[in-house]
Amino acid sequence: MSTKPFQIDVSPRIQRLPPYLFGRINKMKYEKRVAGVDIIDLGMGNPTDPTPDVVVDKLKEAAIDPRNHRYSVSNGIAGIRKEVAKKYKQKYGVELDPETEVIATIGSKEGFSHLCLAMLGPGDTIVVGDPAFPIHIYAPAMAGANVIRVPLGNDQAFLDRIEKVFVEIYPKPKLLILNYPHNPTSITIEPWFWDKAIEMCRRHGVMIISDFAYGEINFDGYKAPSFLAAAGSKEIGVEFTTMSKSYNMAGWRVGFCCGNKEMIKALATIKGYYDYGHFAPIQIASVIAMRECKETPAIQSKMYQERRDVVCAGLDKLGWEYTKPMASMFVWAKINPAHYKKNEDSIDFCLRMMDDAEVALAPGRAFGEQGEGWVRIALVENEHRLKQAMRNLERALNPRPPKKEKKQTAGAA
Ligand SMILES: Cc1ncc(COP(=O)(O)O)c(C=O)c1O
Incomplete structure (x- = not known):
């Protein structure tokens, strides 16, 4: 040898x-x-408070049922996708087809990373604010894309900086990643921001991914606007949400991607090759969280x-x-x-x-x-x-x- x-x-x-x-x-x-x-x-943004008891109890109950011990489905069980669609309707007035416009992911980070792999490749370019949650940089980079950083904001000036990149960079960026309420800066937006961003991206043929991980953690009467509540959003992008923060379920790894059918289909295709979905009892317990822990x-x-x-x-x-x-x-x-x-x-x-x-x-x-x-x-x-x-x-x-x-x-x- x-x-x-x-x-x-x-x-x-x-x-x-x-x-x-x-x-x-x-x-x-x-x-x-x-x-x-x-x-x-x-x-670390790792919640230390416990998951609601009713959710843990449902997990225990579902875990002893042998029917739940088999492989699940990679896009999530029908019940969880329906519950997410119902929640979007109740909370934001957004209509979603649970079959084609909703997919469950193994935490939103997994979903985001695999969506980048599904949508991006070498030669592609994405735009993201600076500072940013690290996976918003690493996932596009791992998919082979170039990452352009634009000093972050929540105003027209930020959108103007982005548009300058759309106009000046060749080949033109393909995807814009936005995250409000923002990690790490906590900055927030008002609904007009989504209207302007969608109009601009549509004009330039750029897709949007909205990371709405902190959408439900709001203070002093503020209500974070969902990207999907803005007109035309589903035509050009998707939004990620997660059970991690709103229900103290970070370790359970349950997230969702909702919106544009073709982007959801691309993510479902990648996931179909890579995973068999979440352990069914975790999904069943997550349905209970959304249904019974609305407060x-x-x-x-x-x-x-x-x-x-x-x-x-x-x-x-x-x-x-x-x-x-x-x-x-x-x-x-x-x-x-x-x-x-x-x-x-x-x-x-x-x-x-x-x-x-x-x-x-x-x-x-x-x-x-x-x-x-x-x-x-x-x-x-x-x-x-x-x-x-x-x-x-x-x-x-x-x-x-x-x-x-x-x-x-x-x-x-
Ligand atoms: C902005 C943002 N997106 C996504 C995530 C990851 O969420 P999940 O636990 O659903 O993967 C985090 C976690 O800290 C986050 O801060």
Whole structure:
């Protein structure tokens, strides 16, 4: 046998992925935990509250029925697709055909990634805001497409920046990825934005994917508008939703893609080759969540709003700039320049906060160049822990001068 070292050659798909900037943060978090440090983890948007009991009970009941132990169907059981269509109708007044316009996915991230594979290939170009949720960059890149980043916004100026790219780039971009309420910045839109975006994309022949993962986590009376509620949306795009955030079901991995028939069909084709769908009891329990836990998203929203207020009060004390979010699970805050050390970037800053304050934050740089100087604070711990986290940050960043020792007077005990 040859003694020459064997060369493992991974695909260009892997090689062209941008560096994973959460790596150093995750490594340090892991090492701290192993060393027994109680890190308050505000770094990941991973809900820590439990899934409603009625949903867990349904899962148990369905799991013991042997009829549910077989392969399921890759586009989701009919019951779950019908329930999603019903929910869109009740909540947003949107008509969807559960047969052709709805597909269940193994979390919206899986669905999004496979839709990119279904719609994009080498030579294609997509446009996305900067900063962005990382999979909005990685999935198109893995599908072979070029990714053009445009400084993010929620106004006409943002749409104008996008249109400039549509006009100037050749070959013309094929797909626009939009995400409101936005991760990581929490920015939101009003319904007019969808009308304008659809009109612009239609004119340029560009498809839209709307990521509506935080659509139901709304504060102070705000109601996030669904892309699919806008006229003409189904002609040019689809929208992803998820059970992860609204019902505390992140680990269950249930999401949906709804809208344009051809795009849904393309996703169904790819999924038909790759998977057999979700374990049926998970889908059955998800139907119960949508049917019987209609109040859960509002209850969760109220809780996140209260947590948001705790974090914002802490940021005020630190003198950090932020816009109070109207939706989502995050506060996006600009690090007070006085709190930066020389040559530090947001990743170094977050590593230092993990050391000095025992708080994990997500560095803005990990979401794109435009995120540098910012951090994302996830509202995933309870109010008590959030207050503690903000106190820890204050102590680490504004250390009080040591108390002067009282002089001992002669004769004192
Ligand atoms: C904007 C956005 N889209 C999608 C997802 C993934 O959702 P799912 O759990 O359905 O895969 C997340 C998760 O954090 C997210 O922030």
